[in-house]
Amino acid sequence: MKTKSVHVKNRNNSACWKNASKSNYSLLHYIIILLIFSASNTLQSQASLAAENRIDDLVVTTDDGEKKTYSVFRDAEQTDQYYYVPNEARVTTTKDKKGKEFPDLTLLRYQYDPSDGGPTQQGGIIQGTMTMAAEPEVIETMKKYILKKAPKAGTIKLAPIPLEKCDFEIRTEKGLFLGNPETNTAFQGPLIANQKMGFSLSLNELGAAVISELATGKGGVLISVSIKYRGLTPPCGYNITGKWESVYEYYQKQTKLEGGLSLGPIKLGGSKTKEEIIEDLNETSGVKVERIKCPSPENATGNSTDESLEDEHFQRLKDKIENEVLSKEYKTKEARLTELQSLYESTDDEGIKKKLMDEITMGEKSLKAGYQNSVKDIKNMKKGTISYDSRTQYLESRETTFFGLIGFSKFNMTEEELKENGHIIDINANDTFPYIAIGLQDINLNFDLRSLALDISYTNSEGDTNSLACRWTPEKKWRNFEGASIDYLRFNLIGEKDIERRNEPKFNIKLQVNSKLLNGDFIIEKEVQLEKGKKNMDGIGQITKQLSIDGSSLSFHKITGDNSDLDLAEVTLKIGDLIIKKAIKPYVQNGVYGEPKPIVLLVPKDETSISSEVNFITKREEIKKTALIEITENTLRDLQWRTFDDE
Structure with missing residues (x-):
């Protein structure tokens, strides 16, 4: 019986079944074959990674005059279906009634005055949608090029390749990843390349220069995109055809177990390699072994061979034959010897290793001695023809990384035009986002204080209370209760609906003083109301002198x-x-x-x-x-x- 199977293979693991037991392997192999025949629709939408089904030099030119190169894969089953691999992330666009394109992108730029009285600071958030799909105007060009490479295809369908994984990372202008763990500089993208993806990114870590360039339409935010996709490798393995009588004759002529078990330092069955065994079988009248090499994952052209896959396929072919030719008693001894060797390699106890080695040596002699008599009785020999195909296709994952630029530069719009069309929004954070900064002054060491504990709370018009606390010591100065050094406490009043309460907020201040002086300890608790328009308050000065x-x-x-x-x-x-x-x-x-x-x-x-x-x-x-x-x-x-x- 000829079979064709598909295995899932990890790029960094050359043979996913390599460590499985033989019994488990047979069961898994059988299940996978059933899945393949019962789910043919899955195979019909899977890219082929074979060299003859791939195009790497497909070049197109967009309406903007930009040249792009794509890689294209043919479907493994549907010969009229092709998939292209994305090579850029770009901002999506919307056309107005006159047909002019505008980016689906908005820069929220804000300014604020620090509570410490320093210079005005600037921050920004950019948000919009982007896609990894090819531009609509290049799709027909791509199809025409594919038809030149495959003229017999007739009409074809083209779609972006399905993705296993997609990750975006923000980069600096020099291409370095922004690794600040407090900054959201990495995010997951869609698994469908032509899907619109919404995003919102804080630009504060990139600095004011990047924000300024974005606003003038001259610069952008550099991002890198890492995608992972998978496809079917070309079939590889072994195919044997011939007469069962010839196969039995080959095994009967052996004087020792050629090409048999290899158990670490113990060699059973002689020293014949798989190449020598294949050559011997091919020289046997009536037997033909066809070998199709397995290309390595890094070299899909077949110039480099994945030796581990070769060994896996050869062992599968050999097991198929020997399960029919060799007696059950022999196969049982062989399995027991393999188990003993596994135990030997898994222990460091020298006493146990010696006992296992003695048992292995005895088992080796028994296996060699019984080999000549292990071929099945002539009355039970299989007759007729043998036709077995171990060739397999693997689902193999591949990765690629490309870059993109989020910005307005390609749309040739001035800062005034960007503002007029709503792509740039400027706000003054001090007015739009009201807050009160409560300063923490330096404490004179001549006060002879051991520590200060300050607790300040604000209750809004809805009855919700927000409290902030900190502690001062001569050694560490002012710190919050997470241990971080601070200069002020900040209360955001964004959610305060009562305008009068927001403009003249009241705070409850509690201060505990621990002094070195006799009877110098005391606690103060007092309600303080700020004057209208004030945004800064001296926390200690309000209740002490x-x-x-x-x-x-x-x-x-x-x-x-x-x-x-x-x-x-x-x-x-x-x-x-x-x-x-x-x-x-x-x-x-x-x-x-x-x-x-x-x-x-x-x-x-x-x-x-x-x-x-x-x-x-x-x-x-x-x-x-x-x-x-x-x-x-x-x-x-x-x-x-x-x-x-x-x-």
Whole structure:
């Protein structure tokens, strides 16, 4: 019986059945044959990868004067059906009533002012539809060229080749892939080349220069497209015809198992190669073995041979014959020996390997000795003719990559024309997308703080609350709760329907202060409303103030006339229920005493009155002298004051 089968083959795996057991292989092979005969429609729409069914030099010229080269494949069954492989992704177009073409493409360009007061920034989003189909005007030209190559075809049909996979990637102007994981620079395309594909791409990672070139109609966004398609390889394998009597005669003449099993370091059945066995069979009267080489996946012309496929087909042919010629007992021993060898190769235990090797050696001797008697009894020999074809076609995947440009350059339109026709839309993000930026000021280390925790929330007119939080420490400064360094918190008010609420938003601010000073910890929670038109707010300054005590108010010389007589001074501040104490020592250098550094404190901002006092303690008398001190709001928070421990 002659059979024709189709196997799915991975490009990087030369034989998909190579590692399958023989019993599983037979079953799978049988199932595939059934599928082929019961699903002929599938075969009738499958491109042939045979060299004689391929055209690579099909050149066409579009209405724009652009020359393009296509590869075309003939269908494996329907000889009047051809498929072309896409070679470009292009923006689709729409014609107006006058027949003028316009791109299905829109650039949304926006500007915004950063909350840090820096220069105006520009961003953009481009969206539209594109296709990988050939231009309609070149289809007839392609058909005519195909008919020149295949004049007997008569009339033909042409369609884009069905795709297994299609991936798009955005590239820089130098062709490099944009690998930023936070940027959507790769996306999946359609599996039908003439399908319109909608897309929307952020251009911020490409930079303002690319956005500007797009807007003037001079540049574009470079994309690469990787497609994968598959087709049927030419049939390859072995075909044997002849008399069964001649086949039996060949095996009876063997003095040892020629071309038999190859078990790693153990060779069974002599040293004949498959070429020698084929030659011997062809020299046997009444037997003919026809061999059709299998081209490698990388070379469909047949100049390079896929040796693994050759071995697979030869083994299939050999198994077919030996299952008929050799006895069941022999085949059972052969299978057992193969199993032992597999166990031998899968273990590292030397004791087990030795036992397996002994059993393999005994099995080898038994197999060799029984070979002469393994040909079936003469009464059970098959008679008549043998006709077996192991030739197979494979579904093989192939990949190709091409480039395209998304932009307005080929349409020769100025920036004004693009705007007029709605292809460019400019918006001011600060007006269109309202937001409030809450700044996080630098914290003076002289405040003697361990940490700050800030939580700010906004409740919109529909009752939904959005909260943002961050933390400050002397070592890491301001960070969000994911650990990222930040300079401000940003609240988007896009969804706020209440215009008055959006223009004058209210925020609930909660600040927790953890201080190094005695009784210096406190928590503030306060509702703050911004003035109309303001978009920036000082998060800490809204609810705290900074106090400063001048060092001249704490002059030790003013108390006793002798700076060296004083040991320290203790300052006490009372702000509502908050009482803060801080001890200071006089500043001294080379025996000369001077005024101590100013005291700088972060305290709640409210209408509560502040009272203070300072106690001076002398070394000799161990007495305290009390004096009132003047406190002012500090306006020199960035000044680096000298400290007692500096020298």
